[in-house]
Amino acid sequence: MKNVTFKNRDWDVAATIRFPDNFDPAKSYPAIICAHPISSCKEQTAGNVYGEALAKAGFITLAFDASTQGQSGGQPRYSEDPGTRTEDFRCAVDYLVTLDYVDAARIGVLGVCGGGAYAANVAMTEKRIKAVGTVVATNYGRMLREGDMSPDAALNLLETIGQLRTAEARGEEPLIVGYIPxxxxxxxxxxxxxxxxxxxxxxxxLTPRGQAAGSPNKLRLSSTGPAVGWDAFHLADKLLTQPLHVVLGSVAGAFGSYRDGFELYTKARSSEKSIQVVDGASHYDLYDQPEATSKALEQLVPFYQKHLMD
Structure with missing residues (x-):
């Protein structure tokens, strides 16, 4: 494992690259970009669970901190902007294709929670990505629009965002809230x-189970305006053509990954696509609980082997 950086515009994105056992830099390997959930970081589920397991299965894996978050650069800090988040993936591909030991024709992506929805979205227009896997993919734009489930939740949020931006433009400190209230x-x-x-x-x-310094539960609320009008799965029926494997848990919760997973699977134009419902698993079981994650990997590993190794 090695800590590395790559560029997004004029700042550094912090990442961790993992290598298969008996790695030989003179050889060429398939690679998988591992994307963390909303509010998470590379030291949590995307890197330490899925990135680690996929490296053991023979892949180069690259887990990164989203721009403005974790150890990555970028301003304003703690932003959650789909345009910047999806550009991180493209820049990760740009980085991987410069590595002699990565086969540029065999790059895949795996995203967890919000990272899964971002992964599917960017794959629609980033065809250097050859296989897409998602775990409890959650459409962040949909979550923001639904908010407290009131009819005008999205409109009320947009009014608040406008007020916050006005205050910031006049010199007030930005409002930093918690993803988890x-x-x-x-x-x-x-x-x-x-x-x-x-x-x-x-x-x-918020407990030692998953706490990490790069995941401080901070969100600059004024940054979320673009996400309110963003749909991760828009045009999936026209542009998402890569092989796709969708993993979700049978225990549905308010974050909506159960229905989002089925929506993504149904909409995707991919001629080769599959969906896996892990029985008895909740959204967060599929972050780090060995029984649930091992079941997910039982299908994810052969999926990537088929589409990136064969």
Whole structure:
């Protein structure tokens, strides 16, 4: 494993590259870009679970911190902008094709949660990506538009974003909020929130189970305007042609990865596509719980072997 950087525009994107056992730099290997969830970082599920497992299966893997987040550069900090996030993937491909030990014709992508939706989206217009895998892919734009499920949730959010940008333009400090609004289970219980995704988000991100320095639970709310009008799966029926494997858990929660996974699978134009429902697994089980992730990898590994190795 080696820490590396690559450029997106004029800043460095921080990444970790992992190598197969008995790696020989004189040989040429298939590579898989591993993309982390919204609010996550390369040291969590995308890198330390899926990136590690796929490297053991014989692939070069590259897990990166999204621009403006983690150890990556870029401003404004803690932004969540689909345009910048998808450009990170293109720049990751640009980096991989410069490596002598990477076969430029055999590059795939794997994304978890929001990273899965970004991965599918960028593959529509980045045809150097030859195979697409997603784990609990979640359409971030859809989540923002639905918000608290009120009829005008999206419009209310956009009004707030406009007010925040005006305040920032006049010199006020940006509003930094948490992706997860509660600091612990007690706060969540006091608010009466019983959804499985919210419960397990707290357990994953805010306890030693998944905590990482690059994932501080910070979001610059004013940055999310473009995402409100963005649909990760728009034009998938016309442009997403690469082989696709979609993984989701049977336990559906409020974040919506269950329905998003089926939507992506149904819409994709890919002539070779498959969907895997891991029975009894929740959204966050498929981040790091060995029973759930091993089942996902039982199909992900042969999927990538077929499309990137054969």
């Amino acid at each position: 509660f600091n612990n289970q007690a706060e969540r219980e006091a608010a009466g929130i019983e959804d499985v995704d919210m419960i397990e988000a707290i357990d994953y991100y």
